[in-house]
Amino acid sequence: MALTWPAEIELLKALVATPSISGSEEAAGRLAEETARGWGLDVVRDDAGVRVEVRGRAPGPTLALVSHLDVVPPGEGWVRDPFVPSIEEGRLYGRGSGDAKGPVAAMLTAAADLAEKGGPAAGRLVVILGYGEETRHTTMPDAVERTGAIDAAIVGEPTNLDFAVAQRGLMMVDLVARGDQRHAGYAADDGTFTNAAVSLAADLLLLGTLFPDRPHPILGAPTVTPTMLEGGVSRNVTPPHARAVLDVRSTPAWPHAEIAARLRDELESDVIVTSDRLVPCETPAASRLLAVASRVRPQATRFGSPTCSDWVFLRHVDAIKCGPGTSRRSHTPDEYVDLHEVTAARRFYARVAEEYLR
Numbered sequence: 001m002a003l004t005w006p007a008e009i010e011l012l013k014a015l016v017a018t019p020s021i022s023g024s025e026e027a028a029g030r031l032a033e034e035t036a037r038g039w040g041l042d043v044v045r046d047d048a049g050v051r052v053e054v055r056g057r058a059p060g061p062t063l064a065l066v067s068h069l070d071v072v073p074p075g076e077g078w079v080r081d082p083f084v085p086s087i088e089e090g091r092l093y094g095r096g097s098g099d100a101k102g103p104v105a106a107m108l109t110a111a112a113d114l115a116e117k118g119g120p121a122a123g124r125l126v127v128i129l130g131y132g133e134e135t136r137h138t139t140m141p142d143a144v145e146r147t148g149a150i151d152a153a154i155v156g157e158p159t160n161l162d163f164a165v166a167q168r169g170l171m172m173v174d175l176v177a178r179g180d181q182r183h184a185g186y187a188a189d190d191g192t193f194t195n196a197a198v199s200l201a202a203d204l205l206l207l208g209t210l211f212p213d214r215p216h217p218i219l220g221a222p223t224v225t226p227t228m229l230e231g232g233v234s235r236n237v238t239p240p241h242a243r244a245v246l247d248v249r250s251t252p253a254w255p256h257a258e259i260a261a262r263l264r265d266e267l268e269s270d271v272i273v274t275s276d277r278l279v280p281c282e283t284p285a286a287s288r289l290l291a292v293a294s295r296v297r298p299q300a301t302r303f304g305s306p307t308c309s310d311w312v313f314l315r316h317v318d319a320i321k322c323g324p325g326t327s328r329r330s331h332t333p334d335e336y337v338d339l340h341e342v343t344a345a346r347r348f349y350a351r352v353a354e355e356y357l358r
Contacts, residue, residue, distance in 0.1 A: 007112070008346045009092070009339055011035060012105035015069075016085040016094035022070040025049075025131045029069055032108065032129055039112040048142040052108065052127040054115045056357055060122025062149060063289075063356050065107040065349055066310055067156030067323070068133035068140070071096035077333030091336040098325025102337040103156025104129055106324060106345035113350040120357030126150070133310055136275070140310040152289040152318040152356060154349065155311045158325025161341055161348065163293060164305035165320055166218045169250035169280035169312070171259060174243055174272040175203060175226075181233060181240040196242040197231055203267040204244060210266055211259075216251035218304035219280070222259060223249045244269075249306060252282045278308050281315040289318045289356060296351045322348075 020028035033045040042053045074082035082095035107127050130140040179196030207224040231242030256276040263271045324341035
């Protein structure tokens with residue numbers, strides 16, 4: 001006899017078996033829509049994603065459960081088919097199982113559970129599933145706008161069901177050093193000149209010393225990490241310019257404009273900000289949502305997340321990030337999620353919705 005899995009696991013299996021690499025999410029969106037509609041839920045699917053709504057019996061606040069349907073490409077190193085869900089020893093393997101189809105499956109089934117009870121006492125629960133989160137082309141800003149006013153949100157990303165109460169932002173910066181092009185054989189006696197590679201190297205050595213002040217109580221100091229280097233004309237020519245790409249992970253204590261100013265003040269190279277839209281986020285100090293979530297799941301710990309998510313587009317509302325799965329397994333070969341966490345997430349999302357929407 002074939003083993004019958006709970007609804008959240010069956011849905012997760014179907015989602016993993018539906019490839020949805022960023023930019024090709026239509027089939028996964030259609031699956032989410034048809035599943036929710038089959039459960040009798042109100043659902044809209046459009047170019048911004050899938051939105052499911054469960055209305056309460058009286059007016060009240062709106063709680064959003066937010067995640068994404070797209071996944072990164074499989075890459076190399078898999079010993080399993082990335083799009084054939086494989087259950088082994090309590091884990092489901094497959095691309096997107098944790099990031100973020102585990103949260104998606106738990107959120108949709110939680111909405112169905114709440115609807116089966118007649119909906120929340122007041123307000124409404126909405127599930128927002130966006131496209132393109134793994135790229136710069138996320139549809140979440142449009143999805144959030146089309147949802148209407150939102151009072152609180154749980155962002156579904158893999159956190160092992162602990163609560164991320166702060167999230168680093170992301171700036172991308174080009175650091176460009178300029179110098180003089182010379183024959184390398186005459187570099188020692190060709191007069192005063194600047195080697196762009198040497199100038200860039202000197203600046204790179206300073207990066208770890210630039211933000212000692214204003215540490216965030218949860219996230220600490222901003223981090224500045226060189227991730228790409230380029231420069232040079234030929235092996236026997238001093239470079240006229242050299243460039244490093246910097247990955248800057250910011251905190252609420254350091255606005256992006258102030259980080260850019262500090263870089264320009266302390267470094268000799270040109271500082272060119274290429275992206276600064278992913279600002280840091282933080283749960284409000286008097287968060288009602290966090291209080292409810294903590295009552296529902298008292299064993300959860302609170303932490304600061306180093307990774308970005310669609311939280312950035314909900315940063316003005318009361319929000320936390322919480323979902324099944326392990327963040328360090330995201331984007332890796334043989335990505336997996338523990339099945340018991342997906343089931344626990346289904347119960348958690350449903351109970352928080354019941355408690356918050358009163």
